Amino acid sequence: MVKTYIVKKGQKPTKEQIRAIKEAKKHPITFDKDCEELSPAMQKAFRCAVIQRNRRIHEERT
Numbered sequence: 001m002v003k004t005y006i007v008k009k010g011q012k013p014t015k016e017q018i019r020a021i022k023e024a025k026k027h028p029i030t031f032d033k034d035c036e037e038l039s040p041a042m043q044k045a046f047r048c049a050v051i052q053r054n055r056r057i058h059e060e061r062t
Contacts, residue, residue, distance in 0.1 A: 003024075005017055013021075031037045038046065 003020065005013070007013065
C-alpha cells in the first residue's frame with residue numbers, strides 16, 4: 001500500500017504521520033513485475049532527472 005503525504009514549506013508532520021513512517025521503516029520493500037528494482041544505470045538516470053526537475057522548479061520560483 002502506498003500512502004502519500006503533502007507537506008508544505010514550514011509544515012511539521014503530525015504524530016500520526018511520524019508513527020506511520022516509523023512503522024513503514026520496519027517493512028522491506030517488495031518489488032514485483034509492475035514495480036521492478038532499478039538497475040544501477042537506471043538509478044543514476046533517475047537521480048539525474050530529479051536533480052534537473054528540482055533545478056527547474058527552483059528557477060521557476062525565483
